[in-house]
Amino acid sequence: MSFTKQVKDEMARIDDGEKCCQLAELKSLIMMSGNVHIDADYHLSLTLETENPAIARRAYRLAKNLFNLQHEVSVKRRARLKKSTLYVVRLLPQIGTKKAFKTLGIELTPKGYEIKWDSDIFKKRCCHRSYLRGVFLGSGSVSNPEQKTYHLEIVVKDPTHYKIICELMRNFGLNPKSLMKRNKYMIYLKESEQIVDFLNIIGAHAALLSFEGVRVKKEVRNRVNRIVNCETANLNKTVDAAIKQVEAIRLLEKNPGLEKLPVGLEKIARLRLENPDLSLKELGELMNPVISKSGVNHRMRRLQKMADKVSGKKHRK
Ligand SMILES: [Zn+2]
Structure with a gap:
């Protein structure tokens, strides 16, 4: 009907x-x-x-x-x-x-x-x-x-x-x-x-109730979808970034070797290789002393720059 x-x-x-x-x-x-x-x-x-x-x-x-x-x-x-x-x-x-x-x-x-x-x-x-x-x-x-x-x-x-x-x-x-x-x-x-x-x-009170029921269900469904999509997008971004970081560190491992890097960078590079699935914040918490997410991000960018230099790529901003 x-x-x-x-x-x-x-x-x-x-x-x-x-x-x-x-x-x-x-x-x-x-x-x-x-x-x-x-x-x-x-x-x-x-x-x-x-x-x-x-x-x-x-x-x-x-x-x-x-x-x-x-x-x-x-x-x-x-x-x-x-x-x-x-x-x-x-x-x-x-x-x-x-x-x-x-x-x-x-x-x-x-x-x-x-x-x-x-x-x-x-x-x-x-x-x-x-x-x-x-x-x-x-x-x-x-x-x-x-x-x-x-x-x-x-x-x-x-x-x-x-x-x-x-x-x-x-x-x-x-x-x-x-x-x-x-x-x-x-x-x-x-x-x-x-x-x-x-x-x-x-x-039309009965019709109103069934209209509202469907509307609420639809809105909840849409909201859940939005959240899932958003989280998936964020997760994908994190994973993509981690893969790039690991690639850069592997490159530096060969040339010049991680032990040649400044201590702070070497430490974070090794941690990243051991924990490719962790977020920057979680990596920072594994450091001793603990460093902030932005601190980790800063080091990752330095590692990336060095790796780019090794591979002959232009610096990315
Ligand atoms: Zn009347």
């Missing part, structure tokens, strides 16, 4: 909440995936289409709770798009439809209809959450947290609605980004913290 479906299935099953919130959620669902029909006799009807049966059931239930009107649910097969199944919730023309439309803020215009956002009605935070939940149920998606990058998006057609959604998200402290794609607005979140916040706002 995709992570989006997991979130939506959870959302579709949570408590219906207060009447004010139910209205907000149904309204946004209609905004996202609803259609108003007006027949020749000016009878109004409303349909809501979704591929997710749990969302269809929720929309049906919310509409029933709010208006107690006659609804029907039907199933249709889409010819294109992998022949997916569509669940259609329909509010039939009947006495009371007009009133329901008014409550939902659906107004007829010369061009068709408009769904008005009434900030006087929806001024409570609980309703804002519910509205965003409806938005996500209607046209939201979120990538699986196992994937490399985090991504949550909402696709909106209507420019006014787009602005409302962005504003609601900002009021909750989110920082939504957006772009235009084929005449639609794509609102998206890229940061994992923001996605977690959004899931929390819309009440």
